[in-house]
Amino acid sequence: MSKKINYYFQIIWITILFSFSIQSYATLGGPEEITVLGYDQKDQKIYLLRHYVDESGRLPQLYYFQLNSKTPNKLITVSSIYPSKKLMQHDFVQAEKKFDNTLKAIGAHLKPLTPYKAPHTVKILPHSVSIKKMPSTEDPSFIYTQRNTVYTVQSIQLKSQKQTAVHYDEQLSISQSYTIPQHNKILVIVKYDGIPIETGYSIEDPVLLLP
Known part of the structure; x- marks a missing residue:
């Protein structure tokens, strides 16, 4: 992966972590913001994250568009990478770390969109x-x-x-x-x-x- 793409994902990841950190300073409500993570050329997918910038404690929701499908404009919700409810309730820090590592692994295969x-x-x-x-x-x-x-x-x-x-x-x-x-x-x-x-x-x- 080129230095330019590595730098791009460093910036994206700083943005993601920042969105987590500001939740503790937010009021009860907050916006829902989309980050475009990039394009997986092999799997023909565009990945995106929805951030809940509030005090809910929700992890960002991961989505993708499957470009080579019959319905490329259908937004698909990813659920498989999320920690179990039991882990979320008993060890949120560990659950968040597990989610972060999985998201980084996905990001390593993505190219930024222009x-x-x-x-x-x-x-x-x-x-x-x-x-x-x-x-x-x-x-x-x-x-x-x-x-x-x-x-x-x-x-x-x-x-x-x-x-x-x-x-x-x-x-x-x-x-x-x-x-x-x-x-x-x-x-x-x-x-x-x-x-x-x-x-x-x-x-x-x-x-x-x-x-």
Whole structure:
């Protein structure tokens, strides 16, 4: 593996460890953030992590897209690498260490994705929006607006399947976008205000664009 790729994964891993450490300083809530780990050329997989930046103590959730499958845009949740509930309850430090080591082993086979050179050409297109008023669980006298938006993401030649976001402001945005080596596909990360507790927190979702 080249020095450049090694350096890339060192930066990724520092980010992951930092997300763990700030949980102890967070309030009860927090955002859900996506880290794109990279591309496994042999297995044709793109790996991603969802970080729960709150006080839940949850380990990040690992996902992948299987690019050579019949449904390459289906996000697959990985469960096999996670420690047992018994170990999590009795020795969380050991469970976290076991998870970290497994994640490092996966990362050693990955290549970084290249940021998409024309992110301004990628657009979120809403298809339908349903709105309802919801009382806050923290203060029932406060009423917030919940939006359920069905949307697609499109570039000039590529587009996603229909996606759904439940959010509490009007805006959906694209926070990251990448090309995929030897594939005519784009990976984007869609960001929105999806957690209404406290002052509100953002959620990020990965979306794959296909021909």
